[in-house]
Amino acid sequence: MGLFSKLINGLGKTRQRLGDSIRRVLSLHPRIDDTLWSQLEEALISADAGVATTAALLAALKEKLKHQPVESDNVAEGVRLLLEETIEEMITPAIGNGLNLSATPAVLLIVGVNGSGKTTSIAKLTRHFQQQGRKVLLAAADTFRAAASEQLITWGDRLGVQVISQKPGADPAAVAFDAFQAAKARAYDLLIVDTAGRLHNKDNLMQELNKIGRVLKKIDSSAPHEVFLVLDANTGQNMIQQARVFQEISGVTGLVLAKLDGTARGGAVISVCRELSIPLRFIGLGEKPEDLAAFDPREFARGLFEAPEEKA
Amino acid sequence: MFDQLTQSFETFFRNLRGHGKLTEDNIKDSLREVRRILLESDVNFKVVKDFINNVQEKAAGQEVLRSITPGQQVIKIIHDELVRLLGEGFSRLDLSGMPPVPIMVVGLQGSGKTTLIAKLGLHLRRKGKFPLLAAADVYRPAAIDQLQQLGRQLDLPVWAPGVKDPVDICSGAMSEARRTTRDVVLLDTAGRLHIDEPMMQELERIRDTLKPPEILYIADGMAGQDAVRAASEFLERLDFTGIVLTKLDGDAKGGAALSIRAVTGKPIRFIGTGEKPDALEEFHPDRMASRILGMGDIVSLVEKAQESVDQETAEKFARKVARAEFDLDDFLEQLRQLKKMGPLDEILGMIPGLGKQMKGMQVDERDMKRTEAIICSMTPQERHKPGMINGSRRRRIAMGSGTRVQDVNQLLNQYEQIRNMMKRMGKMKGRTGGQFPFPMPKS
Ligand SMILES: Nc1nc2c(ncn2[C@@H]2O[C@H](COP(=O)(O)OP(=O)(O)OP(=O)(O)O)[C@@H](O)[C@H]2O)c(=O)[nH]1
Ligand SMILES: Nc1nc2c(ncn2[C@@H]2O[C@H](COP(=O)(O)OP(=O)(O)O)[C@@H](O)[C@H]2O)c(=O)[nH]1
Ligand SMILES: [Mg+2]
Ligand SMILES: [Mg+2]
Numbered sequence: 001m002g003l004f005s006k007l008i009n010g011l012g013k014t015r016q017r018l019g020d021s022i023r024r025v026l027s028l029h030p031r032i033d034d035t036l037w038s039q040l041e042e043a044l045i046s047a048d049a050g051v052a053t054t055a056a057l058l059a060a061l062k063e064k065l066k067h068q069p070v071e072s073d074n075v076a077e078g079v080r081l082l083l084e085e086t087i088e089e090m091i092t093p094a095i096g097n098g099l100n101l102s103a104t105p106a107v108l109l110i111v112g113v114n115g116s117g118k119t120t121s122i123a124k125l126t127r128h129f130q131q132q133g134r135k136v137l138l139a140a141a142d143t144f145r146a147a148a149s150e151q152l153i154t155w156g157d158r159l160g161v162q163v164i165s166q167k168p169g170a171d172p173a174a175v176a177f178d179a180f181q182a183a184k185a186r187a188y189d190l191l192i193v194d195t196a197g198r199l200h201n202k203d204n205l206m207q208e209l210n211k212i213g214r215v216l217k218k219i220d221s222s223a224p225h226e227v228f229l230v231l232d233a234n235t236g237q238n239m240i241q242q243a244r245v246f247q248e249i250s251g252v253t254g255l256v257l258a259k260l261d262g263t264a265r266g267g268a269v270i271s272v273c274r275e276l277s278i279p280l281r282f283i284g285l286g287e288k289p290e291d292l293a294a295f296d297p298r299e300f301a302r303g304l305f306e307a308p309e310e311k312a
Numbered sequence: 313m314f315d316q317l318t319q320s321f322e323t324f325f326r327n328l329r330g331h332g333k334l335t336e337d338n339i340k341d342s343l344r345e346v347r348r349i350l351l352e353s354d355v356n357f358k359v360v361k362d363f364i365n366n367v368q369e370k371a372a373g374q375e376v377l378r379s380i381t382p383g384q385q386v387i388k389i390i391h392d393e394l395v396r397l398l399g400e401g402f403s404r405l406d407l408s409g410m411p412p413v414p415i416m417v418v419g420l421q422g423s424g425k426t427t428l429i430a431k432l433g434l435h436l437r438r439k440g441k442f443p444l445l446a447a448a449d450v451y452r453p454a455a456i457d458q459l460q461q462l463g464r465q466l467d468l469p470v471w472a473p474g475v476k477d478p479v480d481i482c483s484g485a486m487s488e489a490r491r492t493t494r495d496v497v498l499l500d501t502a503g504r505l506h507i508d509e510p511m512m513q514e515l516e517r518i519r520d521t522l523k524p525p526e527i528l529y530i531a532d533g534m535a536g537q538d539a540v541r542a543a544s545e546f547l548e549r550l551d552f553t554g555i556v557l558t559k560l561d562g563d564a565k566g567g568a569a570l571s572i573r574a575v576t577g578k579p580i581r582f583i584g585t586g587e588k589p590d591a592l593e594e595f596h597p598d599r600m601a602s603r604i605l606g607m608g609d610i611v612s613l614v615e616k617a618q619e620s621v622d623q624e625t626a627e628k629f630a631r632k633v634a635r636a637e638f639d640l641d642d643f644l645e646q647l648r649q650l651k652k653m654g655p656l657d658e659i660l661g662m663i664p665g666l667g668k669q670m671k672g673m674q675v676d677e678r679d680m681k682r683t684e685a686i687i688c689s690m691t692p693q694e695r696h697k698p699g700m701i702n703g704s705r706r707r708r709i710a711m712g713s714g715t716r717v718q719d720v721n722q723l724l725n726q727y728e729q730i731r732n733m734m735k736r737m738g739k740m741k742g743r744t745g746g747q748f749p750f751p752m753p754k755s
Pocket of ligand 4: 449
């Protein structure tokens, strides 16, 4: 059982106030009729799947039902399973191949909007790659937000990895450059670069990101080898625009969906996968370094219809 | 903010106004469109449902169908419904208690609490208060450092005693405030999930110990459907008194804002429009409704102008707008003035009817520099009568300013657009009623 399903099934007593799980609501429904369709629509929209993607999913589901009738004794359950399958198919093409981190040192650049969970995800990824036996170095290229480098350094201390940092306000590209040189000189396997949160509609800040990429290329033209965009599962339809712009400016190669341990289901990411086919690599399930799981389309699809219960 | 929502509504209203007669059927169709707009703007599913039902009920009334301008009637109903959702009137922070008055700041992880504390500290000091900031996030690495650094930047004292228990930190901050005669204590708490029972209990303990008259719930302006659930849970546990929406400098449609307000019934007190400590605005719901509906927000604009420009300049601007007497020197001057007021596209979004035209006319800092260079390379006559700038003049200006002819063309087009718009606005003002479906909101 994956960490994700553990979270969804485990954790403490049920709290009715949080609302009945969609799954339960659906299971009370014996027939395929308009009411069932509008409940499915509500379930998808409430999970942030968005109007267009919801329509596309339901159309695909209807098509499926034509060829694949569900058992009559448990119609709603059957329909739900079929819908989960449809969602899975929509996000699976975005699984992608293995990570392109075989270079030594390889560079993994972390980008995203303010507060999405970048720095915490770096702590999680660091642990993940350490467990694979890799020697990790961190670069504190968020020189803007107050105490951003202190935050990364604290994680570095806890995880026993070095952090390259400079004074607040320093040029983030210079931090990344220095760190890459240090990684090369000291034979690290992997450099993970933390960047300041920025809203994708701020041109100047996006150009700054672009510069970090250019400067890294001066040392190794294939760097950064991976660029992860960290998305917040609480984000609504704006997630798609975020992904578009970050993809365009910094060539995002993978997604991390953080904060899936809350009640938000992160359904907007379906549209991101559908439209941009960027592989979703990891999901974040808490604030500790171990709260990271590989993305699993099936579990994700299942999770859309059930919110986790209270944390005890 | 709310730009996209505004745009969707603008298109929708244009279509609606086009309708000669409304039938119940085409009202239904229009409302389906409204529903789609709202859902795509992240307004909560249930809120949308209620909204549509209410509008439908009111629109179904005989009066609307028989009225001469049924389209505008529907628009008015939608506007009123929106105002109802956003709440009416501006509501100030309640700082009336015996000083020091504690204000508690709560919310999900990464929503912008610590930044808001700094912004609020600055805001209150400007209003003559003496705030103390209290660092009660003992969980997130370097969270205390973050607040201390912000305090240092703003020259505001920060209470960070190095103890582990957030309740102790908060009550310690109160004693410290008494000792040092600070009259407001801003409590920065750790971000937490509404389903995290021990963490929610911690907030209840802080509240029970300090009994703050104000508890602000900080919500991310980019949030989606679940925003309502998180907010409702915080409301149930803490009965917070106000809402702050952050990151509204982004291009999110901001529908979660409406939903949280509608579902919790608590007023939105402030909006955050940037990472810097001065990017905080008071929230005026009635103005916002008009802004969402694409009618601009002259009141906010004038106030902004008063804050950063002297009265006379603001009035001169208003007169020029009205008369469309506006040459390139004014254009440049206005751009400079506007820049002082804050993020440009936001300011321009406040001018009625400008919302749409401004699309694709993004004015960022680099554009500003280019614009300045171009205008400075013109002769005084050219600036005064831009009509005389022919092809060869354009080439000369481009050369002189180190830009391309396209840039010069673009600038002249922009200028022309703005001037035309101003002409139209000037006319509108002259006619009673004008093209506005109903009077501009006053506050
Ligand atoms: N519950 C939960 N909280 C998370 C998760 N990931 C990050 N957080 C929290 O979200 C908040 C913001 O996380 P950061 O990692 O600092 O986010 P960031 O993107 O680096 O933020 P900025 O650098 O300020 O833009 C912190 O309080 C984290 O503890 C997650 O998967 N689940
Ligand atoms: N663009 C923008 N960023 C903001 C705003 N408010 C906060 N932030 C950023 O959001 C991130 C998280 O903010 P922080 O105050 O640390 O959140 P907290 O975890 O709730 O205390 C930081 O990068 C802030 O700079 C805002 O109004 N606009
Ligand atoms: Mg960070
Ligand atoms: Mg904080």
